[in-house]
Amino acid sequence: MTPTLLLPGLICDARVWAGVIKSMSSPDVRAVGGYGLADTIEEMARRVLKDAPEVFNLAGHSMGGRVALEIVRMAPGRVKKLALLDTGIHPQKPGEREKRYALRDIGRTKGMAALVDVWLPPMVAEANRSNRPLMTSLHQMCCEAGLATFEAQIEALLTRPEVEDVLAAIRVPTLVATGTEDQWSPPAQHEEIAAKIKGSTLALFEGAGHFAPAEAPDQVAKALDAWLAG
Secondary structure, eight states: OOOEEEEOOTTOOGGGGHHHHHHOOSSSEEEOOOOTTOOSHHHHHHHHHHHSOSSEEEEEETHHHHHHHHHHHHOGGGEEEEEEESOOOOOOOTTHHHHHHHHHHHHHHHOHHHHHHHHSGGGSOGGGTTOHHHHHHHHHHHHHHOHHHHHHHHHHHHTOOOOHHHHHHOOSOEEEEEETTOSSSOHHHHHHHHHHSTTOEEEEETTOOTTHHHHSHHHHHHHHHHHHHO
C-alpha cells in the first residue's frame, strides 16, 4: 500500500489534518509536522523529500499545495497521486508583500497572538467563526508556530517559484479542491488550476473556508478516500 503524506500550510502543523486522518478509511496516511525555519518553497520541498518514503501519494493544503507542486517538480517519479487543497498557482500579486509585512510587523510589535487575531478569522468561513473549539484550536496551533516561522514562511511565499510548467507536466491522478466559502483561494481559482492539470478532478467542500481540513474534516476525508481509491 502506497503511503500518503499530508502537507500543512502557513503557520500550521500536523494538527490541521488531525480530523481528516481520523475520518479517513484509507490506511497509512501521515501528516508532515512542518518545515522548520525553511524560507523558500524549494527548501521546504527538499526537507519533505528527505524524510519521505521512496514512493508516496501527496496532498498539500494552502502553502502546502505549493510545496507539493515543488516536490512534483523535483521528484516526479516518487509522487503516485497528487491533491491540491485551498491553494494557489498565481505569482505574487500587487500589494501582497505589503500586506504580509504588515502582519509581520504586528507580530513584532504586539506579539504572535495579536498577529493571529488579525490573520485567522478571514481564513475561516463566517458561519464557522462562532465555533469556539475550532477557533481556539486553530489559534493555538498558529500561535505556537511562532513569529520566526511566520517570517520564514512569508519570505518563502513571496519568492515562490512559478508552477505553470509543473502543472502542464502532471500526469498522475490529481484532486483539486477547496471550500465553497474560501475567500483566500475561491472555487473559481481552483477551476483554473484543475483546467491546467490533464485529467484532474475538482471537488468543493460545502460551507468551508480556507481551513477546509479543520472546518470540514469529514468532507475532506471522503474526497481524499475517493481520490486514493480511484
